[in-house]
Amino acid sequence: MVKLTDAMKTEFEKMKIFPLATASKDGVPNVIPIGMCFLQEDLETIWIVDNFFLKTMENLRANPKCAIYVWGPEINGCFQIKGDVKIIDRGEEYDEMRKMVKAKSDRFPAKLLVKMKITDVFECKSGPDAGKKLL
Amino acid sequence: MVKLTDAMKTEFEKMKIFPLATASKDGVPNVIPIGMCFLQEDLETIWIVDNFFLKTMENLRANPKCAIYVWGPEINGCFQIKGDVKIIDRGEEYDEMRKMVKAKSDRFPAKLLVKMKITDVFECKSGPDAGKKLL
Numbered sequence: 001m002v003k004l005t006d007a008m009k010t011e012f013e014k015m016k017i018f019p020l021a022t023a024s025k026d027g028v029p030n031v032i033p034i035g036m037c038f039l040q041e042d043l044e045t046i047w048i049v050d051n052f053f054l055k056t057m058e059n060l061r062a063n064p065k066c067a068i069y070v071w072g073p074e075i076n077g078c079f080q081i082k083g084d085v086k087i088i089d090r091g092e093e094y095d096e097m098r099k100m101v102k103a104k105s106d107r108f109p110a111k112l113l114v115k116m117k118i119t120d121v122f123e124c125k126s127g128p129d130a131g132k133k134l135l
Numbered sequence: 136m137v138k139l140t141d142a143m144k145t146e147f148e149k150m151k152i153f154p155l156a157t158a159s160k161d162g163v164p165n166v167i168p169i170g171m172c173f174l175q176e177d178l179e180t181i182w183i184v185d186n187f188f189l190k191t192m193e194n195l196r197a198n199p200k201c202a203i204y205v206w207g208p209e210i211n212g213c214f215q216i217k218g219d220v221k222i223i224d225r226g227e228e229y230d231e232m233r234k235m236v237k238a239k240s241d242r243f244p245a246k247l248l249v250k251m252k253i254t255d256v257f258e259c260k261s262g263p264d265a266g267k268k269l270l
Binding site for chain 1: 156188
């Protein structure tokens, strides 16, 4: 697995909304903005909460891979994170996710925990190095 | 083909940076922020400029489909646009794209024109209607 650097963690934690990309089994890309996307202490796992996923969840069930990027006006640089996901619908981590989300607001259904294991990190800043593998 | 509504056009034109999602032939999603993304007058075609694409271009050559969303602090609502693309490397439209980009700054290589024909538009605002087809 791949671990973000401490500098990447700092930028990750400034983000409020992440673009989350998935693809259907036959390769149709999908991208949505998500708010509930949390880097875990091991720096190699990201928890994503499914509140209102539709195509995203269909895609993840058929093709358990996703990508997000970390960029915004308040972010230094830009990087893309790719990973493999597991969909978790019970157990200790699921209960922890539910508790965390319900503490924010009861209007979030907190249906499933999407646990992303980071596999790759790429440079994403506009310029000749865009797209190069960082980790 | 699918045409954006005038209200969608208004929101589209407020956007400065769009998340552009593609997928490799074997379904690995990719997402990057892009600035050069222009809705055309017919409201069913979007011009995307390849300045520094790497995986994005590899993906589009193998699997000519992409998705973007329109959302941001200054945008009313949120919608996702999916489309089929053609990669254009010569001709009148290509020359027009080059002229437009080079007028902005010579630092942009303006390598290729990615011409996206809109196929679908989906609701993308957080809530129970997220993911539903709008157009």
